[in-house]
Amino acid sequence: DVKVTQSSRYLVKRTGEKVFLECVQDMDHENMFWYRQDPGLGLRLIYFSYDVKMKEKGDIPEGYSVSREKKERFSLILESASTNQTSMYLCASSPSSYNEQFFGPGTRLTVL
């Protein structure tokens, strides 16, 4: 079974803090994705990566950056957290562009 894990299920941070969300997949997938999910807005793509050290902006990249130094790990960074970044963050991976994405359990981030 594909396993996608995220470093924290729940996280509480203060405005202005730097926040790291880690995602690890164990199936050697090329593609990895970061989404945020908000009530009434659905899942929105923040960034994705189709290879090590490669990254592409999604629909809402502002205020976020990403890092993919190893194939299995994709990190989402909030350089200076703000209250409007309070959300559920979901990581996903897929073996190619013509396949289903497998999701991690999500990190519910609260920024105070």
Place this chain on the structure above:
Amino acid sequence: EDKVVQSPLSLVVHEGDTVTLNCSYEVTNFRSLLWYKQEKKAPTFLFMLTSSGIEKKSGRLSSILDKKELFSILNITATQTGDSAIYLCAVEPNSGYALNFGKGTSLLVTP
């Protein structure tokens, strides 16, 4: 701009009812449409549809795609309380790797 619209946004039914969830899309260079079920946490994959008119089935769930009219439906027969979840529709364009998600349909099945 690519768009995926799901309807209804929410639905409450009784156990044993049959439900139909809708997903319409406007996507440049369509490649595939996917359905996911999301309970408390991670969305889990249900179906991937690429060809028109071919029904995909898994137990009480089935789905079909109409590429001419640009929509898909997800049917659930003999609903159970365990079917309560958010059902997400996503479309993959030919041009890239990312999925465009609809806002989801929240289904509640009452005993």
